[in-house]
Amino acid sequence: MGDAALTEAPAGGARSSSGDLGRLAFGFLAVSALSGLALVPFFSPAHALESLERLHGGMPWGFFLRALHAYSSFGLLVTAVAHLVQVLARRTERQLSAGSWWRSVLLLPLTLLALLSGFVLRGDAAAAEALPVGSRIAETVPLIGPELQRLLLGVIPGDLGAISLHHAGTLTLLLWLITAEHGRRLVPDARSLVLAGLVSASLAGTVPLPLGPPPGAFSGGAARVLLGPWYLLGLQGALVDLPVPSAWLAPLLLVLLLGFVRHADRARRLVVVLLAGWVAAYAAFTVRILLLARN
């Protein structure tokens, strides 16, 4: 994201478009962080859904503010992935030092964790189900599972305090620090910030982002699959067929493959093929859960 090394003017002085995508991702991160800051006074972890419903229904522009935060976060994920794909396609990963590349690769799972924690903070029915799922998955990590679960989700069952702190504090700070190191600049450039803001605001103003029903709303109704966040549908689908530890093993494998791309000389093609296989499997599991939800 915002990669200065990648965006140093090549011969001819043209700016690299993968660098443009990286800078745009930094712009989306800034819009997401700023809009998140604006949401802080209205959000209560103890009454998550109620506070968001009040924001939606009772505050002028409240719905817009929340949608701006969500769409800028989606924009961050989409542009970060597009930037990564372009870097891999152009084989420009070696323009970063090994340490910086590995830290940059961590931006992907950190972004997903930030988005997932935001999804859980909605406090609606789907979010309420995501909490025990995340908890059980964390518990299956060998040696540190229960401790990791308590660190990320807190020690009080069902409480969203720890998650909201990680969402607004830990994860945002880590994302910003690593992105700043990666892009060698502390803040995004004005053009990327304005572009990211305009795209997010256009979506927020035109595509509504409704909240789901409260957690208890389904208890009396007929069963139906509750879909998780769109970017984790592949993981939800995988958990139908694969053992629970696959939920952290698969992302770990992705991070390792992406990290090793920089070190692989002759094996680079193999690593890229494995990455493509990972993406294809993820897409197949996404279809799997969508089909299950339809039946």
Add this chain to the structure above:
Amino acid sequence: MSSRRDFLGELWRWTGGALLFASALILHRVLRAAAPAPRETTLSPEAVSRAIAEGGAELGGLFVTGPPSAPTALSLTCTHLGCRVRPASSGGFACPCHGSRFAVDGKRTFGPARAPLARASLERRGASWVTRL
């Protein structure tokens, strides 16, 4: 040959690393000690009687059924990943997260869950019914 500045730099790095490791170890111990206590659910006798009269009803994450003298509770927490199961249109219970299905008595019939829904009897404690599910 390394200079005094290099040596001090290395010393600071190793000291920082050791402090970081010690902090992580302390955090690990603190978090390990914070294991949640086993959950106990208390139900009012009126609610339990009503659930039994209806042939079974959901009460606080449990499905309570008769007989009136020895009511039992079925946990509505899916044994796969902890989602709340709901009544299925075809009978029994279904998990909305990954599609596991359970019979009315809690036996697993389909999907990724391996174990049946947890079941326990309700114990009389004073005027209330209590269960550890």
